Amino acid sequence: MAVFTEVGREELNRLLNQYDIGEAQRFEGISSGIENSNFYLDTDKGKYVLTVFERLNKEQVPYYLELTHHLGKKGLNVSAPIPAKDGSLSSEVCGKPCCIAACIPGQYVELPSAKVCGELGAVLAQMHSAVEDFPLVQENTKGSKFWLSVMPGLKPYLPERLYELLEEEVSYQVDLENSPAYKALPNGAVHADLFRNNSLIEVNGKEEKLGGIIDFYFACNAPFLYDLAVVLNDWCINLETGEIDMPKAQALIDGYNSVRALTEADRELWQDMLRRAALRFWVSRLYDYYMPRPASLLKPHDPSHFEKILLLRRKAKASDLPWI
Structure with missing residues (x-):
């Protein structure tokens, strides 16, 4: 996770209008990782993560989102995408495909037991x-x-x-x-x-x-x-x-x-x-x-x-x- 694409407030609000997850209260880039642009997104309804896909186009994204959606339906606690109001698992922001997932509780631990x-x-x-x-x-x-x-x-x-x-x-x-x-x-x-x-x-x-x-x-x-x-x-x-x-x-x-x-x-x-x-x-x-x-x-x-x-x-x- 990193920040390659800067998402402005106007673009963020247009994106959130496609979802039923409330209005943005905190929006902050995540620095770790190297492939996509990721942001912490807190709204008045919960805590989420926005991922903007940098190398994957809209034809490539479904495999990854359908997989996590499938695993989530099987009861596994994974970063599954939240469907938009129209039921789609992905959207678009700044001309790039993206998705929003709920934050999973927990933190990074350098040396797990x-x-x-x-x-x-x-x-x-x-x-x-x-x-x-x-x-x-x-x-x-x-x-x-x-x-x-x-x-x-x-x-x-x-x-x-x-x-x-x-x-x-x-x-x-x-x-x-x-x-x-x-x-x-x-x-x-x-x-x-x-x-x-x-x-x-x-x-x-x-x-x-x-x-x-x-x-x-x-x-x-x-x-x-x-x-x-x-x-x-x-x-x-x-x-x-x-x-x-x-x-x-x-x-x-x-x-x-x-x-x-x-x-x-x-x-x-x-x-x-x-x-x-x-x-x-x-x-x-x-x-x-x-x-x-x-x-x-x-x-x-x-x-x-x-x-x-x-x-x-x-x-x-x-x-x-x-x-x-």
């Missing part, structure tokens, strides 16, 4: 079970096509050793996704970006409880195991070293298994998925770092963090990874 990691594992499995009847399909916009397309532009910026690592891992993962084992993995609509800052945690003294999940705008159809690997590589690590925090990782996996059992086929590709998840964020952070877009509140993430994680996952022994 193992208990919360277990709760997240269970919720992630519930999400994966809930999409069995979700009909829409979206490819991973940060997958292998993206990696291959940006590699030539990244080459001048990277030391030779890093570019060789990039080439080698991308080649490995392209071969993997074409393999029968990969294609046989259970798959469907996944969040694909469920980092700690895309969750909200309710804090009461020393007690923490998972509040809900936000920011589904990298959602896509992919193996469910990939979604789990993305989560583990962010939630269950030492933030300084990138090493896996075993108690948190095992809590995450146990929570997942309590709802939706992982299989031996998942286990066979577990290390590959951890590598794949690390590669995805290394490449996208390299791209955002060296080829940034202008934004009033944008701070690109350090790509070296996921370079470190990728190297660790590549050299790890499969027997040392957390599992059932």
Whole structure:
């Protein structure tokens, strides 16, 4: 989340006329994230978040909004869009598609407890079970096509050793996704970006409880195991070293298994998925770092963090990874 598009009071009022959520009382940009323009919106009827889509056009937006709407109807606490008066899930402001969602209670917690990691594992499995009847399909916009397309532009910026690592891992993962084992993995609509800052945690003294999940705008159809690997590589690590925090990782996996059992086929590709998840964020952070877009509140993430994680996952022994 960031601010690329400034929404003025006149544009905001025109937008709110399409909804039955009251009149604006507070309107403030949100500085975290790098893809869309996001704003806190308080009205006389409640607290909301306005998202203005910067890269998605009106034909692309429905997948993401229909997904969160679907999950919300299944009882999951996600940032589902509020329908406008005409029933549509999206609107337009400043010439760009947008949506409004209710604020989910909770806050960002830098180091969630193992208990919360277990709760997240269970919720992630519930999400994966809930999409069995979700009909829409979206490819991973940060997958292998993206990696291959940006590699030539990244080459001048990277030391030779890093570019060789990039080439080698991308080649490995392209071969993997074409393999029968990969294609046989259970798959469907996944969040694909469920980092700690895309969750909200309710804090009461020393007690923490998972509040809900936000920011589904990298959602896509992919193996469910990939979604789990993305989560583990962010939630269950030492933030300084990138090493896996075993108690948190095992809590995450146990929570997942309590709802939706992982299989031996998942286990066979577990290390590959951890590598794949690390590669995805290394490449996208390299791209955002060296080829940034202008934004009033944008701070690109350090790509070296996921370079470190990728190297660790590549050299790890499969027997040392957390599992059932």
